[in-house]
Amino acid sequence: MAETRDVVIIGSGPAGLTAAIYTARANLHPLVIEGEPSSTSDQPGGQLMLTTEVENFPGFIDGIMGPELMGNMRAQAARFGAEFRTVKAGKVDLGGPPHRIVAGDEEILAHAVIVATGARSLMLDLPNERRLLGYGVSTCATCDGFFHRGTEIAVVGGGDSALEEALFLTKFASKVHLIHRRNELRASKIMQERAQKNDKVAFVWDTVVTDVLGADALEAVALHNLVTGEDSTLPVHGLFIAIGHVPNTDLFQGWLEMEDTGYLVTQHGSSFTNVEGVFAAGDVQDHVYRQAITAAGSGCMAAIDAERWLEATHAADREIAETPRNW
Amino acid sequence: MAENITTLTDTNFNEEVKGSDAPILVDFWAEWCGPCKAIAPVLEEIASEQAGKIRIGKLNVDDAPATAQQFQVMSIPTLILFKDGEIQKRVVGARGKGQLLEEIAAFL
Numbered sequence A: 001m002a003e004t005r006d007v008v009i010i011g012s013g014p015a016g017l018t019a020a021i022y023t024a025r026a027n028l029h030p031l032v033i034e035g036e037p038s039s040t041s042d043q044p045g046g047q048l049m050l051t052t053e054v055e056n057f058p059g060f061i062d063g064i065m066g067p068e069l070m071g072n073m074r075a076q077a078a079r080f081g082a083e084f085r086t087v088k089a090g091k092v093d094l095g096g097p098p099h100r101i102v103a104g105d106e107e108i109l110a111h112a113v114i115v116a117t118g119a120r121s122l123m124l125d126l127p128n129e130r131r132l133l134g135y136g137v138s139t140c141a142t143c144d145g146f147f148h149r150g151t152e153i154a155v156v157g158g159g160d161s162a163l164e165e166a167l168f169l170t171k172f173a174s175k176v177h178l179i180h181r182r183n184e185l186r187a188s189k190i191m192q193e194r195a196q197k198n199d200k201v202a203f204v205w206d207t208v209v210t211d212v213l214g215a216d217a218l219e220a221v222a223l224h225n226l227v228t229g230e231d232s233t234l235p236v237h238g239l240f241i242a243i244g245h246v247p248n249t250d251l252f253q254g255w256l257e258m259e260d261t262g263y264l265v266t267q268h269g270s271s272f273t274n275v276e277g278v279f280a281a282g283d284v285q286d287h288v289y290r291q292a293i294t295a296a297g298s299g300c301m302a303a304i305d306a307e308r309w310l311e312a313t314h315a316a317d318r319e320i321a322e323t324p325r326n327w
Numbered sequence B: 001m002a003e004n005i006t007t008l009t010d011t012n013f014n015e016e017v018k019g020s021d022a023p024i025l026v027d028f029w030a031e032w033c034g035p036c037k038a039i040a041p042v043l044e045e046i047a048s049e050q051a052g053k054i055r056i057g058k059l060n061v062d063d064a065p066a067t068a069q070q071f072q073v074m075s076i077p078t079l080i081l082f083k084d085g086e087i088q089k090r091v092v093g094a095r096g097k098g099q100l101l102e103e104i105a106a107f108l
Helices: A014-025 A046-050 A066-079 A141-148 A160-169 A189-197 A292-313 B013-018 B034-049 B065-070 B097-103
Strands: A003-010 A031-033 A083-085 A089-093 A099-103 A106-115 A119-121 A152-156 A175-179 A201-204 A207-213 A220-225 A231-235 A238-241 A245-247 A278-280 B005-008 B024-029 B055-060 B078-083 B086-092
Touching: A003 A014, A003 A099, A003 A292, A014 A031, A014 A046, A014 A066, A014 A106, A014 A292, A046 A066, A046 A141, A046 B034, A066 B034, A106 A292, A141 A160, A141 A238, A141 B034, A152 A160, A160 A175, A160 A189, A160 A238, A175 A207, A278 A292, B005 B013, B005 B034, B013 B024, B013 B055, B024 B034, B034 B055, B034 B097, B086 B097
Parallel strands: A003 A031, A003 A106, A031 A083, A106 A278, A152 A175, A152 A238, A175 A201, B005 B055, B024 B055
Antiparallel strands: A089 A099, A099 A106, A119 A245, A207 A220, A220 A231, B024 B078, B078 B086
């Protein structure tokens, strides 16, 4: 018979791990389905696993490396008894409670489910992008910057992530072209100033990438200027993509209410979704703030909401009448 | 590191990989690469569970840049499977254990 849990947390970024710390401390023995290794942000620890220095998480005067911060959060949750499965949730049935989650070969029943699956990086969807991924086209600046020493490269995007990657890559590259579809950045002021002061960063405004070119490895990017209508090619040794995110909500289609953009809908000022016993936290339900600290904060809210909901419904003590029996 | 994982360098690469009787899966990695660290335990498990069928080699790109360049590694982790000294399979980017086993299933 399937294992039954008070709380199952799907996702292991700042939201999921904070929810794990809080529910573990409330003796709810949470199980965290943390995901599988990958070279995108869709991995245990989430988006911060691909970043270097995190300078705005309160409590770290000199900043902290993203993977280290996530390692600490995981260890902190484990210290209070949170359990982890390094698999992806493959299927859910939120027709409960109890709700059902298929993770790897296991089926798990959960009274309360906290959805913290976050968001993943968008790709450009170019004809040759997949073919050259890993051969000059990259989604991970910290992994691949090393291979572009002394070369010219490009970063596409205009937010904080794009600028952070561009600045990081100036340590290796001779020049970093920052390609952005508008003529102004949406990144924070401090990141904009740093990029503008850096001699190695060159801005390519009002421009989109239309394809990546090269036989066995990236040699150039094809560009289109949205204002002048002009097409051009820019020879580069590497292209790093940081154009934004989409929420990881495919798994919950048909079960949870979501916006047209795929973000989960929560009741204002809480983590409650439209399904009883299902709570959402972090970037999966937030397209406004999307910070590690806001994700952590909403993970805490989800843990408290789940704990109070479990107490109020006594779900944890209830006979699981809905479970099919095998006699 | 597990006993059945071989550390590869620019010096011993030919002997260990080209001269290997069993297929060998070479992991190009580095200390500063998060996804590389995430798959390290996966590779250790595969090394012990598939002992005798496949060998695992680890090549640190900081320590062995010439070999990394020879195989045009531009992204890590990159995993290259060699059999009789020939490249059989190339996997770029981290994978979960199940996915990785599927990628190399033909050689187990």
